[in-house]
Amino acid sequence: MKLKVQNLVKKFNSIIAVNDISFEIEKNSTLGLLGPNGCGKTTSIGMMLGLITPTSGKIYINDTCLEPKNRIELLSFMNFASPYIELPKKLSVKQNLEVYARLYGVEEIDKRVDEMVEDLNIKSFLYKKTGELSSGQKNRVSLAKSLINKPKLLFLDEPTASLDPDVGDFVREYIEKYKKNNELTILLASHNMKEVERLCNKIVMMKQGEIVDSGTCDQLIKKHGRQNLEDTFLKIARSNYEHR
Amino acid sequence: MNIDKIFALSLRHVYLIKGSFPRILDLIYWPTIQIFLWGFISKFFTLNSSYFENTVGIILSAAILYDFLFRSSISYNMMFLEEIWSRNFTNLFIAPIKISEIIAALTFTAIFRTLIGLVPAALLAIPLFGVSIFKIGIPLIFLLITLYIFGVTLGLLVTSGLIRFGPSFENIAWASLFFLAPLGCIYYPVEILPDWLQIIAKLLPLVHIFEEMRNVLIHDIVNYYQILKAIIISFIYFVFGIVIFYLSYEGAKNRGTLINMGE
Structure with a gap:
């Protein structure tokens, strides 16, 4: 499944949680959604899952615009995992x-x-x-x-947070293996940069509700003149980002 | 509506009850305590009052019916709160299940929880106090249906509050029925209330239900018009409850509270 986010905005009263973000995830690829805590990742995922109503903007899943009338149908092809929500x-x-x-x-x-x-x-x-x-x-x-x-479209919010290295590696390996054998597009929000480097084809960096950079891991590392993604993340997170 | 999905959600709550003896005990415990309490109080009144010939029967029947209302509403709230407490809320709302299916599943499962509590209590009243609620006869079915619709409506309103205000609304869930009890004229005739309060009380189905229960037990007469009135009023509240639930859900989506609702 292909996911396309177009000019997505979410305001909570006067607070702008997500400010005009646009990106695309190609079918069967994995996109890493990165950014410091509170940058709008979870709100963005919530909108893509139809749990949060966007203030403006569109979400297309395989060229079908996500709307209340087709939400249930689209949700049957999607799923979500996060350590912050649990099962009974x-x-x-x-x-x-x-x-x-x-x-x-x-x-x-x-x-x-x-x-x-x-x-x-x-x-x-x-x-x-x-x-x-x-x-x-x-x-x-x-x-x-x-x-x-x-699912054809999977949202993973910090899937290996609080796991020991062994279990974390098992999970990452499993996701890789599963993706190889199944048609699956993934949006991965993570603070584990090694995990992102390993699993993602493309990265979108968010800060204060906006997309501040995007590209492949190598492109971003090179662009910011750093050795690895962790340092690149730190540079972006700590910089005084100016509006596009 | 998809019956399989409604069944799946009901199954989640059946598993929960089935797997926990303390939960089953809790369901039975409170109605039984009510029966004991009101049974002995009304027995005392019978021995010391000449108001009713059958005080025990009337008060105990009222207690059982009120408990049925209480259980149906609390069961509904509890099942919803279970989702919040277990932090399963997000998982549930991202599953391809319609709001109408969630309401249907909770409504049908609540009857299961309610009956677990009510049936033993109602049966216990027969040998203990010689009171059988089943003496009301056919009208009992209609009275129970009306009470159930109203109980579920109260459940819907409370769950709407939980969606709107989050788990902090939990205390209201417990208090909601006690608030309505004095106006419901459960243990006394509506004439006891001041005139202006009677007008408000008659807007609730409870007054009509309990008046009719007393009518049947004291005068042995069934007024189906009164029952129909109670059903219609309950149904209007039920539709209102559904509308409020949908509005709260949309409001929660706007405020973004569905994604991380938990303890």
Whole structure:
């Protein structure tokens, strides 16, 4: 699925959270949405998921403009994972996956749940209550939920935040592997620059609600005369950015 | 509306109840306590008053019906609050499920939770106090339906508040029914209220429901016009509740509060 964001603006009273951003994600590619905390990444994702009504601007998914009347239809091809939202704690992992498979209208629910369980190594805690899982286990379950409907467009908000290097690497490797074998476009918001370098084809840098730069990792590193993406991020984040 | 999705959302709450004995116990506990409390109070009044021949029966029946209303509303609120407490709110609202399907799922599942609490309490009243709510007969079905519609409406209004104001609205969820109880004329006739308050009270379906319950139990007469009036008033409130829910949802989308609502 192709995603196109055109002149998107979100104002909360007098505060401009997102100011006239435009970008595109090509089908089957991964775009990294970067920027310091509070720069408008989550608000932008919220608008792309139809959870937040934009003040102005358009969001196109495969050339179809996201609107209230087609939101439900488009959502069935999309999904979202974030460590900041959780699944019902008192339900077992299996129950959660089953409920979400039904909500997304998945056919052959058991088969799909089994696939996710196998792929993400969930079997050992499948019948455990979700609230009793470790961060790493919760993260894998959240990823399983986000892929349960075989989405064509996936939003990942800091998917490896608070994970140890081993689990973090497992998640990144899995996303890479899954993407290779499936048709999937990803928008990744992350503060882990190594993760962004590894997974993203293109980067959009945001600051104070605006896009301040964009390009491939190499292009941005070269443009800002830095050694790696982390230093490039710091340079952009700490600079006094002037309006375009 | 998609029945499978409504079922899926109901299933989430059935799993929750099924997997937790304390939750089931909690559902049964409060209605039973109500029955004990009002049963003994009204038994005392029967022995010391000549107002009603059947004080226990009337007050206890009122307590059971009021509890049915209370449970249906609280069940609705609780299921919604569960989504907030478990920080599942965003996951739910990005799933391809319509608002009408969410309302339908909560409405149908609330009856399940309500009956778990009510049936044991109603049955317990028979051997303990010799009071059977089932004596009301066929009208009982209509009274319960009306109470349920109104209970769900109150649930809708409270959940609208939760969407609009966030989890801080939770206390209102608990207090909402106590606010209406005095006006509902649950345990006393509407004539007890001052004239001006009677006018307001009659705008609520509760007055008509409980007046009719007393009418059936005291005079053994069924006034279907009164029941119909209660159903229509409840239904008007229900439609109003749905409109408010949609407005709150749109408002929350504008304010961006759906994406990170949690504890």
